[in-house]
Amino acid sequence: xxxxxxxxxxxxxxxxxxAFVQLPASWRPSVEAEPYVPVExxxxxxxxxxTSIPAAAPEPEPEEIEEPDLPEPExxxxxxxxxxxxxEPAPVEPEPEAVEEEPEPEPEPPEEPPxxxxxxxxxxxLDLDALxxxxxxxxxxxxxxxxxxxxxxxxxxxxxxRRAVGAGDRLTASDEAKMRAAVERCWNASAIxxxxxxxxxxxxxxxxLQPDGTLTSPPRVANAxxxxxxxxxxxxxxxxVAVRAVVACQPYDFFxxxxxxxxxxxxxxxxxxxMVGR
Amino acid sequence: xxxxFAILLTAMAAAFASAAQARVTIDITQGNVDPMPIAVxxxxxxxxxxxxxxxxxxxxxxxxxxxxxxxxxxxxxxYIYNREEFGxxxxxxxxxxxxxxxxxxxxxxxxxxxxxxxxxxxRVWDVYANEQLGAVAFKTPADNWRRAAHKVADFVYKTxxxxxxxxxxxxxxxxxxxxxxxxxxxxxxxxQDGANPVPLTDGLNYQVLTPRFSPTQxxxxxxxxxxxxxxxxxxxxxxxxxxxQLGTFRGMTFAPRFSPDGTKVIMxxxxxxxxxxxxxxxxxxRLTRLTxxxxxxxSPTMSPDGRRxxxxxxxxxxxxxxxxNADGGGQKRITFGDGFYQxxxxxxxxxxxxxxxxxxxxxxxxxxxxxxxxxxxxxESFLDEGPTWSPNGRVIMFYRQTPTRxxxxxxxxxxxxxxLTGRNLRRIRTPAGASDPAWSPLxx
Amino acid sequence: xxxKFLKIAGAVASLALISACASSTGPDIDTTAGAxxxxxxxxxxxxxxxxxxxxxxxxxxVFFAYNQYTLTPQAQAxxxxxxxxxxxxxxxxxxxxxxxxxxxxxxxNLALGARRAEAARAxxxxxxxxxxxxxxxxxxxxxPLDPRSTEEAWSLNRNATTTISxxxx
Numbered sequence: 001x002x003x004x005x006x007x008x009x010x011x012x013x014x015x016x017x018x019a020f021v022q023l024p025a026s027w028r029p030s031v032e033a034e035p036y037v038p039v040e041x042x043x044x045x046x047x048x049x050x051t052s053i054p055a056a057a058p059e060p061e062p063e064e065i066e067e068p069d070l071p072e073p074e075x076x077x078x079x080x081x082x083x084x085x086x087x088e089p090a091p092v093e094p095e096p097e098a099v100e101e102e103p104e105p106e107p108e109p110p111e112e113p114p115x116x117x118x119x120x121x122x123x124x125x126l127d128l129d130a131l132x133x134x135x136x137x138x139x140x141x142x143x144x145x146x147x148x149x150x151x152x153x154x155x156x157x158x159x160x161x162r163r164a165v166g167a168g169d170r171l172t173a174s175d176e177a178k179m180r181a182a183v184e185r186c187w188n189a190s191a192i193x194x195x196x197x198x199x200x201x202x203x204x205x206x207x208x209l210q211p212d213g214t215l216t217s218p219p220r221v222a223n224a225x226x227x228x229x230x231x232x233x234x235x236x237x238x239x240x241v242a243v244r245a246v247v248a249c250q251p252y253d254f255f256x257x258x259x260x261x262x263x264x265x266x267x268x269x270x271x272x273x274x275m276v277g278r
Numbered sequence: 279x280x281x282x283f284a285i286l287l288t289a290m291a292a293a294f295a296s297a298a299q300a301r302v303t304i305d306i307t308q309g310n311v312d313p314m315p316i317a318v319x320x321x322x323x324x325x326x327x328x329x330x331x332x333x334x335x336x337x338x339x340x341x342x343x344x345x346x347x348x349x350x351x352x353x354x355x356x357y358i359y360n361r362e363e364f365g366x367x368x369x370x371x372x373x374x375x376x377x378x379x380x381x382x383x384x385x386x387x388x389x390x391x392x393x394x395x396x397x398x399x400x401r402v403w404d405v406y407a408n409e410q411l412g413a414v415a416f417k418t419p420a421d422n423w424r425r426a427a428h429k430v431a432d433f434v435y436k437t438x439x440x441x442x443x444x445x446x447x448x449x450x451x452x453x454x455x456x457x458x459x460x461x462x463x464x465x466x467x468x469x470q471d472g473a474n475p476v477p478l479t480d481g482l483n484y485q486v487l488t489p490r491f492s493p494t495q496x497x498x499x500x501x502x503x504x505x506x507x508x509x510x511x512x513x514x515x516x517x518x519x520x521x522x523q524l525g526t527f528r529g530m531t532f533a534p535r536f537s538p539d540g541t542k543v544i545m546x547x548x549x550x551x552x553x554x555x556x557x558x559x560x561x562x563x564r565l566t567r568l569t570x571x572x573x574x575x576x577s578p579t580m581s582p583d584g585r586r587x588x589x590x591x592x593x594x595x596x597x598x599x600x601x602x603n604a605d606g607g608g609q610k611r612i613t614f615g616d617g618f619y620q621x622x623x624x625x626x627x628x629x630x631x632x633x634x635x636x637x638x639x640x641x642x643x644x645x646x647x648x649x650x651x652x653x654x655x656x657x658e659s660f661l662d663e664g665p666t667w668s669p670n671g672r673v674i675m676f677y678r679q680t681p682t683r684x685x686x687x688x689x690x691x692x693x694x695x696x697x698l699t700g701r702n703l704r705r706i707r708t709p710a711g712a713s714d715p716a717w718s719p720l721x722x
Numbered sequence: 723x724x725x726k727f728l729k730i731a732g733a734v735a736s737l738a739l740i741s742a743c744a745s746s747t748g749p750d751i752d753t754t755a756g757a758x759x760x761x762x763x764x765x766x767x768x769x770x771x772x773x774x775x776x777x778x779x780x781x782x783x784v785f786f787a788y789n790q791y792t793l794t795p796q797a798q799a800x801x802x803x804x805x806x807x808x809x810x811x812x813x814x815x816x817x818x819x820x821x822x823x824x825x826x827x828x829x830x831n832l833a834l835g836a837r838r839a840e841a842a843r844a845x846x847x848x849x850x851x852x853x854x855x856x857x858x859x860x861x862x863x864x865x866p867l868d869p870r871s872t873e874e875a876w877s878l879n880r881n882a883t884t885t886i887s888x889x890x891x
Binding site for chain 3: 457458459461463485487488501503504506507508509529530532533546550551552553574576577590592596597618620621634636639660661663664679681682684686687689714
């Protein structure tokens with residue numbers, strides 16, 4: 001009993017002491033501890049004026065000189081890693097893909113076109129089968145002609161894959177799959193797929209290749225006006241990312257040289273909708 | 279005018295159609311989700327002092343970008359460039375950066391100003407398009423370099439992703455010490471990256487639970503759990519240190535959360551064992567009842583436009599998420615999956631609601647659209663709970679508790695973050711156990 | 723200036739702490755400590771009307787099924803004994819605390835704990851214990867009796883616990 005009393009007394013004094021010593025410091029957060037020091041923003045325009053980049057005025061020339069200097073090593077080295085990492089798989093993968101994907105459009109047309117792409121290109125291709133079955137050829141002369149021509153030119157491979165791929169192009173399905181795989185490898189979609197309504201951020205690029213597989217000029221953005229008018233920053237970023245992909249992945253030097261005309265001009269639809277986790 | 283546009287469009291369509299025919303069309307649908315390779319050479323400075331600052335700022339900048347999961351900062355040792363020529367005011371030799379596969383280059387410079395402050399200037403370059411994507415400069419006292427680095431990171435992030443960054447933010451959370459039965463829980467605040475942790479309450483005579491940041495002010499609301507009297511909701515001003523109980527009620531008040539405009543707190547109040555959702559106007563302190571149901575209604579969260587409220591209710595027999603109008607009308611259930619759905623938290627973007635789901639003995643953090651479609655589960659563990667959104671609605675932070683060891687020790691909680699897409703799960707460093715994170719808005 | 727103020731505040735707080743501990747109405751920490759460790763032990767002859775007496779002669783804790791707040795027959799039997807005991811000590815006031823296991827979210831468990839405490843209170847009240855003698859609180863999943871992450875621990879942690887807050891006025 002007595003011990004308990006003393007124990008209690010000592011404890012109380014201890015608690016009081018601790019409270020007295022420690023409480024003032026931590027009873028409330030110290031007011032000064034959490035202020036922020038303002039960071040003053042200088043507007044971008046202002047920066048551009050004050051530190052105008054053209055300050056490096058010789059820039060255009062050195063750059064042009066640089067480009068020829070380094071492109072050779074650079075172009076060789078740049079795409080090398082991605083391609084050399086998986087030299088085997090790269091060509092192998094696309095083939096099965098192509099095989100898998102080819103048959104799909106045929107059974108699926110009734111479902112896919114409205115969902116994935118109400119875009120002109122896709123519908124044109126998909127309509128084709130239906131339209132060619134209808135006798136009304138006059139309107140679609142050019143389109144229906146194309147696939148007919150194709151087999152005659154690319155004798156061995158063309159026939160079966162041709163129909164599914166659609167009008168206008170004479171590439172074999174496997175070449176096309178290679179191209180798709182090559183661009184997809186450089187298409188960094190991580191920023192886009194987390195954006196609001198990523199399925200709407202479709203970007204269509206057009207570009208031409210030189211015989212060595214490099215771009216003749218930077219890709220054109222076919223739906224640039226639509227993107228700009230939308231005022232959607234995410235779409236603008238999607239555009240930049242798509243352009244970067246096509247530029248970064250060149251040269252596309254896996255096509256047969258003798259059929260250059262068949263793979264000279266490309267049109268690529270970058271559609272993130274299938275990548276969005278559901 | 280209209281006609282002109284019509285003609286223009288027709289012409290364009292025609293051009294487009296003819297072009298399309300000559301081209302091979304490919305559909306690019308499966309991109310990679312690897313982080314974008316980005317080069318961030320140390321920000322340069324005129325003298326040793328400025329150079330040292332530049333290195334510090336670059337370090338924080340790189341760590342922010344890297345942690346976002348969207349960027350992979352290429353090791354500086356791989357950079358091949360002429361440091362003498364390099365600066366924020368010279369056009370970089372893009373070829374130097376293409377060699378190391380950088381897609382984007384961030385160049386920066388520190389300048390000491392006559393007034394003692396420093397200026398941090400930054401340019402973001404597209405290495406493949408050979409063009410500037412953006413430029414920005416900040417002025418601030420040199421010892422505030424960390425915030426300057428966060429600001430620069432936010433700028434780079436916004437330039438490259440299209441959305442506001444979230445690096446210049448803080449996180450308030452519950453700092454947990456002592457063993458599970460007598461856990462001390464105090465309020466702590468730190469920078470978003472775990473730097474500068476500072477305790478805000480002592481935790482001596484009550485436990486702090488479920489803190490939430492005001493979206494508009496440096497204010498926090500939380501629940502204090504006392505011994506032998508019902509827990510109550512408090513307001514806490516971070517800058518002044520003032521705190522006050524939010525009304526005095528006979529029953530327990532809990533699960534508080536600010537309205538998006540910061541003028542109201544919505545919370546649960548318990549009366550005779552039954553919990554309903556109420557709204558309190560902070561200026562008038564008037565309390566308005568929003569739900570009146572014999573079931574448990576709790577964890578309310580308001581949509582960013584202030585029109586709808588999501589909350590947890592077990593009125594249907596198990597915990598599920600419901601939505602209602604801001605005045606309590608139009609209540610409807612939005613989750614119907616197996617198990618329990620709880621702790622809805624409306625994204626600042628408005629397009630998603632994050633939640634905690636319990637299913638077959640496991641806990642998940644997930645997101646769902648406000649109309650109840652598109653449910654996606656992002657994380658799973660023994661106990662994941664309490665999601666909070668980054669102010670840009672892109673990242674979710676939550677806490678994870680591990681099961682205790684056989685002898686009853688352990689069972690510690692820790693903070694984690696995950697990208698909205700379910701990628702980039704990362705643990706956030708805290709001084710001790712940590713739970714109930716709440717993300718601040720972007721600092722002013 | 724502010725340091726001085728804080729020191730004074732600290733002194734006031736410490737005084738408040740001492741007086742709180744000394745007064746008979748605030749033996750919070752002591753009683754819970756006893757409640758936590760005293761289960762099942764049984765020193766001979768607890769002081770009549772004390773927490774130990776309540777625990778030995780009536781039982782101070784009733785248990786619930788997972789995610790439930792309905793009283794089981796055993797729980798009702800325990801509460802009946804508590805009611806009888808409380809009638810013997812009409813001046814005694816109690817706190818009924820609802821607790822939950824860790825298999826639920828923090829906020830929902832706070833609400834569920836309140837339900838459990840209320841279920842026990844309502845039952846005691848239906849047996850004639852004056853409601854004004856009872857304070858209900860919920861600790862949600864924050865005060866587990868058994869820290870382990872096992873079914874056994876969880877079933878212990880789902881409870882409503884009666885502690886004496888004052889023995890008379």
